[in-house]
Amino acid sequence: MNDIIIAGIGGQGNILLSRVVCQLFMNKGFDVKSAENIGMSQRGGSVVSYIRAGDDVGPIVPDGKADILIGLEMSEAARNVNKVNKDSLIVLNDRFVRPKNSDLKKQQILRFFEENFPKLNIINAHDIAFKLNMPKAENITMLTLICKEEILPFSKEEILIALKQVLSPKMYEMNKILVEKIYERY
Amino acid sequence: MKKVLMGNEAVAYSLFINGVNVAVGYPGTPSTEVIETLKNFHDDDFYVEWSTNEKVALEIAAGASLAGARTVATMKQVGLNVAADPLLSLSVVGVEGGLIVFVADDPGPHSSQTEQDTRNFARFCNLPVFDPSSPEEAFELIKPAFEISEKYKIPVLFRMTTRVCHSNQSIEFELKREKRKIKGFEKKPDWVILPALSYIKHMELEQKLQDMKKELSAYNRIEGRGKIGIVTGGVSYFYVKEAIKGFEDLFSILKITVAHPLDEGFILEFAKDKEMLIFIEELDPVLEEEVKLILFENGKFIPIYGKRNSYVQFAGELDVDKVRDIFYKVLSDKRFLKKNTFGDVLQIPKRQAQLCAGCPHRSSFLIVKYAAKGQDVIFTGDIGCYTLGFAKPISTTDTCLCMGASITMAQGFKIADGSKKVIAFIGDSTFFHSGITGLVNSYYNRHNITVCILDNLTTGMTGFQPHPGTGKKIYGEEGRKVSIESLVKGIGIEKILVIDPYSDFTENVDKVREFLNNDQLGVIVFRRECANLKSRESYFKINQNCLKCRVCLKVTGCPAIDEDENGNIFIDSALCNSCGLCKNFCRYSAIEKVMVK
Numbered sequence: 001m002n003d004i005i006i007a008g009i010g011g012q013g014n015i016l017l018s019r020v021v022c023q024l025f026m027n028k029g030f031d032v033k034s035a036e037n038i039g040m041s042q043r044g045g046s047v048v049s050y051i052r053a054g055d056d057v058g059p060i061v062p063d064g065k066a067d068i069l070i071g072l073e074m075s076e077a078a079r080n081v082n083k084v085n086k087d088s089l090i091v092l093n094d095r096f097v098r099p100k101n102s103d104l105k106k107q108q109i110l111r112f113f114e115e116n117f118p119k120l121n122i123i124n125a126h127d128i129a130f131k132l133n134m135p136k137a138e139n140i141t142m143l144t145l146i147c148k149e150e151i152l153p154f155s156k157e158e159i160l161i162a163l164k165q166v167l168s169p170k171m172y173e174m175n176k177i178l179v180e181k182i183y184e185r186y
Numbered sequence: 187m188k189k190v191l192m193g194n195e196a197v198a199y200s201l202f203i204n205g206v207n208v209a210v211g212y213p214g215t216p217s218t219e220v221i222e223t224l225k226n227f228h229d230d231d232f233y234v235e236w237s238t239n240e241k242v243a244l245e246i247a248a249g250a251s252l253a254g255a256r257t258v259a260t261m262k263q264v265g266l267n268v269a270a271d272p273l274l275s276l277s278v279v280g281v282e283g284g285l286i287v288f289v290a291d292d293p294g295p296h297s298s299q300t301e302q303d304t305r306n307f308a309r310f311c312n313l314p315v316f317d318p319s320s321p322e323e324a325f326e327l328i329k330p331a332f333e334i335s336e337k338y339k340i341p342v343l344f345r346m347t348t349r350v351c352h353s354n355q356s357i358e359f360e361l362k363r364e365k366r367k368i369k370g371f372e373k374k375p376d377w378v379i380l381p382a383l384s385y386i387k388h389m390e391l392e393q394k395l396q397d398m399k400k401e402l403s404a405y406n407r408i409e410g411r412g413k414i415g416i417v418t419g420g421v422s423y424f425y426v427k428e429a430i431k432g433f434e435d436l437f438s439i440l441k442i443t444v445a446h447p448l449d450e451g452f453i454l455e456f457a458k459d460k461e462m463l464i465f466i467e468e469l470d471p472v473l474e475e476e477v478k479l480i481l482f483e484n485g486k487f488i489p490i491y492g493k494r495n496s497y498v499q500f501a502g503e504l505d506v507d508k509v510r511d512i513f514y515k516v517l518s519d520k521r522f523l524k525k526n527t528f529g530d531v532l533q534i535p536k537r538q539a540q541l542c543a544g545c546p547h548r549s550s551f552l553i554v555k556y557a558a559k560g561q562d563v564i565f566t567g568d569i570g571c572y573t574l575g576f577a578k579p580i581s582t583t584d585t586c587l588c589m590g591a592s593i594t595m596a597q598g599f600k601i602a603d604g605s606k607k608v609i610a611f612i613g614d615s616t617f618f619h620s621g622i623t624g625l626v627n628s629y630y631n632r633h634n635i636t637v638c639i640l641d642n643l644t645t646g647m648t649g650f651q652p653h654p655g656t657g658k659k660i661y662g663e664e665g666r667k668v669s670i671e672s673l674v675k676g677i678g679i680e681k682i683l684v685i686d687p688y689s690d691f692t693e694n695v696d697k698v699r700e701f702l703n704n705d706q707l708g709v710i711v712f713r714r715e716c717a718n719l720k721s722r723e724s725y726f727k728i729n730q731n732c733l734k735c736r737v738c739l740k741v742t743g744c745p746a747i748d749e750d751e752n753g754n755i756f757i758d759s760a761l762c763n764s765c766g767l768c769k770n771f772c773r774y775s776a777i778e779k780v781m782v783k
Contacts, residue, residue, distance in 0.1 A: 063525070
């Protein structure tokens, strides 16, 4: 489990999520490196983060080498399939934001993932974050659900520690409640 | 302690630890986070600010340095062009306290109008340039950069690229600041650069560069003993390391950390038993040209593969896969062939860059577009979020060149193609950065253009930095507010209109139409704070009145509005920022507000 890709659209909290995942791995004793595309990709644009553990590696995950692909948005996950292989673990948020001027359909993307990847997980982070009245916390909702379902090996306590290290005190308090609620209810 | 730091953060931490006294800069991706991080540090001998532009920043740094302070000026590669005037003079004049010019290059480019290579600027200015490969290395190199600057009394360029600036790495360090006493300014004739002195100092500068070569060479290193030599630097070093994994015996690597000046002896030592040299570097063939020159001058001729013979791309970024491709091309060794991936199975269309949902600029552009309907208009644009005014369906930006050029190019159009109306768009931060001088020129030379200042009360593109128009300083504390209207009036321009782009759309269109009627120099200030600065109290949704006419979607191009597979229009509640612009174009009252609980 060395290379992770997180793909989504601007505004979903991709960069922050990647920070938290880095912290989680670092707390487990890994040396981590990560990179992201930010800047002109404003809210609504494509955003991708790479997280890597290991020496003598650059920040960009080579094609076909990613062990895990986390898609905060499905078509963005699909955009980055070059980076994964048949054995990679795929975790998709059940959220589709159609790239404008395309006739891309959600079913089309789902079918593609189902046909090509045996290790596919679909997670309903968008709806749950909305129901818990924290629509902007889709990222941490996704992470919490991934860990709760033991797709990634981090406990609730470990998530909270990492969040505390990365977030401001105010943000931490809000997200702590979110994590607790998700563990209680979902 | 051990912490995950972004490259820019690592630089900031190291600057602080190594006793930087004055840190100044202008925001620009991918350089912004250096100052953003430094502002979190406090000490009685440390000062940090966002300056009005890069030239201002570097000149402040120059003054502080002559007074003995350790200083840094930060900017992106295009910002260095703005600061080129003081930099080229300062290289000749010299410095006192260590002065680092931090410049972030953007191969790709990810968010820039050019891909220029600051290592070339180093050759141009006769300055040493550090080019770290990773956040950790950047962290370690700040100390020697200051020391070289102080020892040789010369500014030092510290150049990083997007993939170093914006990558993160776990770094172990001790947060302990080196305290230095600032000795104060000492008057000397050296500081007044008259032509005769400049000639003498130019010779000194050339000598300094010769003198420091050996010392700087210690930061470059040779790895491995293979017969195929790879010369690389910056982030490309890691792409090379990863690409040759498993075949290390074939290669040896010359890792260049200080790209200029290069020490001939070290280069020749590396090249002496090589069968060939492959140059893996992004942007310009700086290492390739410098090394080739050294080899030629010393009568050494071996095959060279790089940009000049098209083995390596001139434009864009490299990555591990591209480097493997290069090795395959050069060596015809099938072991470097790329594996098959899923690339061609599913084509995902590119997401077009666009203004955020709820961006006040979208409304401002549409107001002007509707007001100018039926007239022959050229719209000049500028650098910032609002460059996206070019995107469909807004399509109200015909040109974009560099910071401040919308106002000046508009005057050029007026001179050369005077029958047309010319409307310039510029943001608030950019107006202060370099729009003012252009506006002065239009008044002085009687160029009758309309200038629209899109004031969203922040520097939106780079992450909401304050500027003179906000009146807030870097920590949010009170500075003095510069009023755009007073400034414009002060020039002598009388025709000024201030508009809230969120207020009644039709009324705004009428006001602007009337404003555009007589062909006089005038300024319209569209003022409304950036949608991302306000927490959302409501959002909009489509109700059952919708007749699927798609006008809301077609006119605004708002990213929050879309249609589903059955042609039903919907507003994405997670994206909507509640500006209500779309409501103006709905004839069926199908768009309604929903309050957030």
